[in-house]
Amino acid sequence: xxxxxxxxxxxxxxxxxxxxxxxxxxxxxxxxxxxxxxxxxxxxxxxxxxxxxxxxxxxxxxxxxxxxxxxxxxxxxxxxxxxxxxxxxxxxxxxxxxxxxxxxxxxxxxxxxxxxxxxxxxxxxxxxxxxxxxxxxxxxxxxxxxxxxxxxxxxxxxxxxxxxxxxxxxxxxxxxxxxxxxxxxxxxxxxxxxxxxxxxxxxxxxxxxxxxxxxxxxxxxxxxxxxxxxxxxxxxxxxxxxxxxxxxxxxxxxxxxxxxxxxxxxxxxxxxxxxxxxxxxxxxxxxxxxxxxxxxxxxxxxxxxxxxxxxxxxxxxxxxxxxxxxxxxxxxxxxxxxxxxxxxxxxxxxxxxxxxxxxx
Amino acid sequence: xxxxxxxxxxxxxxxxxxxxxxxxxxxxxxxxxxxxxxxxxxxxxxxxxxxxxxxxxxxxxxxxxxxxxxxxxxxxxxxxxxxxxxxxxxxxxxxxxxxxxxxxxxxxxxxxxxxxxxxxxxxxxxxxxxxxxxxxxxxxxxxxxxxxxxxxxxxxxxxxxxxxxxxxxxxxxxxxxxxxxxxxxxxxxxxxxxxxxxxxxxxxxxxxxxxxxxxxxxxxxxxxxxxxxxxxxxxxxxxxxxxxxxxxxxxxxxxxxxxxxxxxxxxxxxxxxxxxxxxxxxxxxxxxxxxxxxxxxxxxxxxxxxxxxxxxxxxxxxxxxxxxxxxxxxxxxxxxxxxxxxxxxxxxxxxxxxxxxxxx
Numbered sequence: 001x002x003x004x005x006x007x008x009x010x011x012x013x014x015x016x017x018x019x020x021x022x023x024x025x026x027x028x029x030x031x032x033x034x035x036x037x038x039x040x041x042x043x044x045x046x047x048x049x050x051x052x053x054x055x056x057x058x059x060x061x062x063x064x065x066x067x068x069x070x071x072x073x074x075x076x077x078x079x080x081x082x083x084x085x086x087x088x089x090x091x092x093x094x095x096x097x098x099x100x101x102x103x104x105x106x107x108x109x110x111x112x113x114x115x116x117x118x119x120x121x122x123x124x125x126x127x128x129x130x131x132x133x134x135x136x137x138x139x140x141x142x143x144x145x146x147x148x149x150x151x152x153x154x155x156x157x158x159x160x161x162x163x164x165x166x167x168x169x170x171x172x173x174x175x176x177x178x179x180x181x182x183x184x185x186x187x188x189x190x191x192x193x194x195x196x197x198x199x200x201x202x203x204x205x206x207x208x209x210x211x212x213x214x215x216x217x218x219x220x221x222x223x224x225x226x227x228x229x230x231x232x233x234x235x236x237x238x239x240x241x242x243x244x245x246x247x248x249x250x251x252x253x254x255x256x257x258x259x260x261x262x263x264x265x266x267x268x269x270x271x272x273x274x275x276x277x278x279x280x281x282x283x284x285x286x287x288x289x290x291x292x293x294x295x296x297x298x299x300x301x302x303x304x305x306x307x308x309x310x311x312x313x314x315x316x317x318x319x320x321x322x323x324x325x326x327x328x329x330x331x332x333x334x335x336x337x338x339x340x341x342x343x344x345x346x347x348x349x350x351x352x353x354x355x356x357x358x359x360x
Numbered sequence: 361x362x363x364x365x366x367x368x369x370x371x372x373x374x375x376x377x378x379x380x381x382x383x384x385x386x387x388x389x390x391x392x393x394x395x396x397x398x399x400x401x402x403x404x405x406x407x408x409x410x411x412x413x414x415x416x417x418x419x420x421x422x423x424x425x426x427x428x429x430x431x432x433x434x435x436x437x438x439x440x441x442x443x444x445x446x447x448x449x450x451x452x453x454x455x456x457x458x459x460x461x462x463x464x465x466x467x468x469x470x471x472x473x474x475x476x477x478x479x480x481x482x483x484x485x486x487x488x489x490x491x492x493x494x495x496x497x498x499x500x501x502x503x504x505x506x507x508x509x510x511x512x513x514x515x516x517x518x519x520x521x522x523x524x525x526x527x528x529x530x531x532x533x534x535x536x537x538x539x540x541x542x543x544x545x546x547x548x549x550x551x552x553x554x555x556x557x558x559x560x561x562x563x564x565x566x567x568x569x570x571x572x573x574x575x576x577x578x579x580x581x582x583x584x585x586x587x588x589x590x591x592x593x594x595x596x597x598x599x600x601x602x603x604x605x606x607x608x609x610x611x612x613x614x615x616x617x618x619x620x621x622x623x624x625x626x627x628x629x630x631x632x633x634x635x636x637x638x639x640x641x642x643x644x645x646x647x648x649x650x651x652x653x654x655x656x657x658x659x660x661x662x663x664x665x666x667x668x669x670x671x672x673x674x675x676x677x678x679x680x681x682x683x684x685x686x687x688x689x690x691x692x693x694x695x696x697x698x699x700x701x702x703x704x705x706x707x708x709x710x711x712x713x714x715x716x717x718x719x720x
Contacts, residue, residue, distance in 0.1 A: 087507035092683040117681050118513045147447035153478045323452040
């Protein structure tokens with residue numbers, strides 16, 4: 001097992017990465033505040049892993065709430081089911097909420113933990129690759145609004161993250177690829193060594209080689225932790241982690257939440273950002289091709305849905321969290337490994353870039 | 361005008377108390393983050409004061425959302441109307457949300473500000489006495505759940521509080537008394553000099569003597585600020601501010617939100633807490649009588665609703681935020697001015713005290 005630390009002063013916490021961690025009570029115990037535990041999961045993950053976790057926690061007063069699986073249920077209404085469960089079981093402020101599932105479950109359970117009785121203890125047990133390499137780390141929690149992704153939420157750090165690689169054995173292939181999208185992101189924005197390693201190992205990742213998976217998760221979490229430690233509340237460098245996400249969120253919202261997986265939308269969004277960076281004259285043709293090529297090899301989409309118009313992109317990106325004083329800021333590439341957040345790009349080229357979407 | 365400061369490090373903020381502050385742009389301006397402002401009000405307050413505030417803010421891109429008035433609308437559903445408004449107007453992360461109304465509006469607008477795009481700027485303009493002396497100060501925000509008051513929320517400090525005493529001219533008498541309940545609370549729990557002053561001035565308060573009101577608001581805010589500065593997140597002394605509230609919240613939830621005003625429920629709850637403290641042998645008969653007498657003179661209820669049973673109290677108090685490891689902790693009085701939060705009281709006397717409720 002590997003242990004990484006996210007250093008955030010009195011909100012610091014460990015990330016445990018390894019095999020069969022779900023059964024290791026000693027890892028969880030120090031991070032649970034009292035007897036009361038509420039496990040939040042979904043109807044895909046719970047049938048496979050919930051009993052195993054409840055057995056590990058049998059000495060606690062352990063409750064569980066099982067939500068419907070899918071991004072389309074990441075809403076205030078579903079969030080309320082967590083509160084219903086907590087309150088009908090009279091769970092108090094010393095409660096620990098544990099997320100057992102993918103990014104949607106982690107985001108909702110974390111947001112619920114941030115606001116149940118104005119904040120209770122929280123633990124992440126991510127069971128998808130995407131959640132293990134990205135969403136479980138860094139304390140971003142949220143639900144969606146029909147008019148925008150992740151528009152209602154909080155920064156709220158977990159007490160620990162337990163990434164049990166064994167749970168990836170049951171992950172559908174589409175979800176595996178979606179996770180690889182966020183892994184590739186770290187390489188593209190800041191870690192060219194890792195990018196090269198991924199070019200050599202994407203096949204082994206898709207084949208679920210456990211050593212390769214473990215290394216990719218570790219490097220991803222280390223990259224994420226380094227950024228979050230510098231800028232917990234995204235007033236600066238943390239925005240780089242949104243590479244591909246402004247386009248990606250627009251795709252998710254336009255297609256209807258859950259139609260494209262988050263990682264798939266980010267993959268297409270990263271290709272769009274790379275293409276735009278190249279058209280701006282910032283990124284070389286070769287590097288753009290390497291990025292798009294790796295994403296394609298990971299069995300991910302490299303173009304936005306044909307049904308989407310440039311107008312939809314403009315409209316949906318206008319509520320992006322990086323908009324400042326009416327100006328859209330994008331994460332773009334000055335080079336492979338060199339991402340920047342900027343509103344200072346040629347608007348005529350950007351307009352032409354978007355209108356080409358309609359021409360497809 | 362008086363200015364008090366709430367000292368919370370980088371979350372410090374001023375409280376302005378005075379006449380006709382709504383029209384003073386210079387007070388608000390330094391606390392607004394960008395051009396975008398969203399005023400949240402209700403359908404009682406907005407017809408009287410919204411235009412005045414919008415005129416003050418005419419140089420901003422100012423939007424408003426008017427919610428239904430009443431504690432029964434302090435819910436996740438109503439909260440979502442704020443998000444609907446913000447997103448349909450494409451308001452971004454540099455937005456400033458301003459609460460214009462009483463405690464319900466302040467709690468909801470504040471919670472919305474804490475989670476819209478994971479946190480935007482927030483300003484409190486309380487227009488009820490209760491909000492001016494209590495709920496607008498200290499950063500507690502929340503909505504209710506059918507199973508418990510204020511169960512979903514956040515600690516989120518405003519950038520400033522603007523208490524315009526002129527707005528109290530239009531306050532209904534019942535609401536005025538409800539505000540006096542929280543004023544009396546400060547005297548009872550920690551400030552006997554203020555309690556004595558209130559015994560001499562409760563008539564002038566009810567008559568809305570502006571100097572007397574101004575002084576009462578100032579002393580109340582100073583008391584609250586001192587406590588919040590010591591314990592922002594209520595891990596200790598701040599719980600004392602909940603004197604009367606554990607009983608009071610049970611009353612509000614049992615009767616249906618909005619049937620009793622919050623201040624009315626707290627008034628009856630304070631009498632219950634004073635009575636219990638006396639029966640435990642902690643508070644003298646005379647002091648108990650002084651407390652109940654002052655509350656009565658403020659035209660507030662001194663007993664819980666006759667429809668409520670002891671069982672309802674036990675049931676509803678079990679989800680109180682002060683419950684720890686299954687033990688109910690209450691704010692009780694060791695003396696007038698000497699409140700304590702404790703689970704260490706004679707349970708037989710408490711049981712008898714509650715069963716007397718059924719005997720009424």
